[in-house]
Amino acid sequence: MKQIYLDHAATSPMHPAVLDSMLPVMREDFGNPSSIHAFGRKTRHLVDEARHVAATSIGARETEIIFTSGGTEADNLAIIGVARANRTRGNHIITTKIEHHAVLHTCEQLEKEGFEITYLPVDQHGQITLADLKAALTDQTILVTIMYGNNEVGSVQPINEIGDLLKAHQAYFHTDAVQAFGLLPIHVEEQSIDFLSISSHKINGPKGVGFLYARSGTTFSNLTYGGEQERKRRAGTENVAGIVGLKTAIEISMEQAKEKVALYNSFKETMLQVWREEDVSYEVNSGSEETLPHVMNVYFPGTNVESLLVNMDLAGIAVSSGSACTAGSIDPSHVLVAMFGKDSDKIASSIRFSFGLGNTIEDITHAAKETAKVVKRLTRNK
Numbered sequence: 001m002k003q004i005y006l007d008h009a010a011t012s013p014m015h016p017a018v019l020d021s022m023l024p025v026m027r028e029d030f031g032n033p034s035s036i037h038a039f040g041r042k043t044r045h046l047v048d049e050a051r052h053v054a055a056t057s058i059g060a061r062e063t064e065i066i067f068t069s070g071g072t073e074a075d076n077l078a079i080i081g082v083a084r085a086n087r088t089r090g091n092h093i094i095t096t097k098i099e100h101h102a103v104l105h106t107c108e109q110l111e112k113e114g115f116e117i118t119y120l121p122v123d124q125h126g127q128i129t130l131a132d133l134k135a136a137l138t139d140q141t142i143l144v145t146i147m148y149g150n151n152e153v154g155s156v157q158p159i160n161e162i163g164d165l166l167k168a169h170q171a172y173f174h175t176d177a178v179q180a181f182g183l184l185p186i187h188v189e190e191q192s193i194d195f196l197s198i199s200s201h202k203i204n205g206p207k208g209v210g211f212l213y214a215r216s217g218t219t220f221s222n223l224t225y226g227g228e229q230e231r232k233r234r235a236g237t238e239n240v241a242g243i244v245g246l247k248t249a250i251e252i253s254m255e256q257a258k259e260k261v262a263l264y265n266s267f268k269e270t271m272l273q274v275w276r277e278e279d280v281s282y283e284v285n286s287g288s289e290e291t292l293p294h295v296m297n298v299y300f301p302g303t304n305v306e307s308l309l310v311n312m313d314l315a316g317i318a319v320s321s322g323s324a325c326t327a328g329s330i331d332p333s334h335v336l337v338a339m340f341g342k343d344s345d346k347i348a349s350s351i352r353f354s355f356g357l358g359n360t361i362e363d364i365t366h367a368a369k370e371t372a373k374v375v376k377r378l379t380r381n382k
Contacts, residue, residue: 001315001316002316002366003316003317003318004316004317004318004359004363004366004367005318005356005358005359006317006318006319006353006354006355006359006367007318007319007320007352007354008202008294008354008355008356008357008359009151009152009179009202009294009295009320009352009354010320010354011201011202011207012201012202012203012204012356012357013204013356013357013358014204014205014206014245015204015205015248015249015252015357017248017252018204018205018206018245018248018249018252019245021244021245021247021248022206022241022242022244022245022248025043025046025240025241025244026241029042029043029046029240029241030043031043032237033046033047033229033237033238033240034227034228034229034237043238043240046240046243046244047067047238047240047243048062049247050067050243050244050246050247051065051067053247053250053251054067054211054246054247054250055213057181057186057250057253057254058181058186058187058188058196058213059186059187059188059189059190060188060189060213060215061216063216063231064213064214064215064216065211065212065213066211066212066213066214066230066231066233066234067209067210067211067230067234067238067239067243067246068209068210068211068212068234069208069209069210069239070199070200070201070207070208070209070210071100071102071176071178071197071198071199071202071210072102072199073210073212073223074197074198074199074210074211074212075100075102075103075106075145075174075176075197076102076106076223077212077220077222077223077233077234078145078174078195078197078212078214078220079093079103079106079107079110079143079145079174080106080109080110080221080223081220081221081222081223082142082143082172082174082195082218082219082220083110083113083115083142083143084221085219085220085221086142086143086172086219086220087115087142089142089170090138090139090140090141090142090170091114091115091116091140091142092115092116092117092118092138092140092141092142093107093110093115093116093117093118093141093142093143093144093145094117094118094120094133094136094137094141094143094144094145094146094171095107095117095118095119095120095144095145095146096119096120096121096122096128096146096147096157096338097119097120097121097122097334097338098122098126098147098150098152098153098155098334098335098338098339099145099146099147099176100147100151100176100178102176103145103147103176104334107119107145116140118136120132120133120136120146121338122155122338122339123339124339124340125155125286125287125288125290125339126150126153126154126155126285126286126288126335126338126339127155127156127157127158127288127290128146128157128158130158130161130162130165133146133162133165134165137169137171139170141169141170141171142170142171142172143171143172143173143174144162144166144171144172144173144174145173145174145175145176146159146162146173146174146175147175147176147177147178147179148175148176148177148179148180148181148184148186149177149179149180149184149291149292149295150179150286150292150295150335151178151179151295152295152297152333152335152336152352153285153286153291153295153297153335153336153339153352154179154286154291154292154294154295154296154297155286155288155290155291155292156180156184156290156291156292157175158290159175159191159193160190160191163191163192163193164192166192167192172194172195172218173192173193173194173195174193174194174195174196174197175193175195175196175197176197177196177197177198178197178198178199178202178210179202179292179295180292181198181202181203181253182202182203182249182250182253182254182257182260183253183257183260183261183264183292183293183294184257184292185257188213188215193213193215194214194215194218195212195213195214195215195218195220196212196213197210197211197212197213198210198211200242200245200246200249203249203250203252203253204249204252204253204356204357205242205245205246205248205249205250206241206242206245206246208239208242209239209242209243209245209246210246211246214233222234222235224236260293260294261293263355264293264294264355265293266361267355267359267361267364268293268296270361270364270365270368271296271353271364271367271368271371272284274365274368274369274372275368275371275372278369278372278376280300280371280372280375280376281300281301281302281375281379282298282299282300282301282375283298283299283301283346284296284297284298284299285297285298285299285336285339285340285346285350286339293355294354294355294356295352295353295354296352296353296354297336297350297351297352297353298350298351298352298353299345299346299349299350300349300350300351300375300378300379301345301349301379302349302378302379303349303375303378303379304348304349304378305321305348305349305350305351307378308321308349308351308374308375308378309321309351311374311377311378312351312370312371312374315370315373315374316370317367317370317371319351319352319353319354320351320352320354321333321350321351321352332347332348333347333350336350353367
């Protein structure tokens, strides 16, 4: 049976060139980048090269890049770091109801510490309004953290407009760009972004590495204490092999971004065309044009998400119901609840398709036809 992986928003396969770049480091370059001898200097050079590539990819300075263990740590460092370091200026944080749990659970922790959190609503396209954001701002607001692109439905937020709005306010602007990075153009200076998080394993790099961009002059506290790595902002010996792999993944992503966007959009249209031809009833959640090219969340009326996922897996198609971090949970998607309300039928009948490395138009056509078979079987048996 042919197996097709369409869950790239959860994690992506490592690009062969990424693996090739990492293996020599793992075999030979074992020196500690903090050591002053030749072994240490060699690995320090590798980390510095990666930092340059990371900075260039988002229009930042090399000194503004902090390597982390991934997106979750980067989000935590930005949000908790800013909150605790700027409490004398205010105790109010603004986020949205559809953030990744790396942001939502961090904000919930800060609420326990006495911070006030405003969770902005979204419309049926999964987008906030600038009017809501403007109304929520107070003289106590010290941070606005709004994701670039949503991991479950693909909705893209008005990042440029948010940055412009906050120019005249004391609040720092953080965005979780884990899903958008490598596909959508990002320039932190032009977009007035103060903090930005990315994760390697979403762009065909290794797991366990990512980075936080922190604008020069911003004030935030450390989360880890130890050595003076990452300019005293993130203690711990650097994951050199992972950082080298991330560097290669970024280079490939930057080179192929436009090509990927066009390809993934064609995948979406192919799937929808097959379902139209097969007379399958469906609705795309987040129907706005402002969506990530590789993510498509679809509602199939009359189905059940658990049955959909099991039957799709039996058919060799790997998809999900949303965030991989809650894949084992029976709780409804907080993103769909925020978009459509807790009583909507869409909550229990929607699945996410996400595209990436290795997928072909033939794969997509086959997956769409298998999906049609599953949906027809499940709705026929109701």
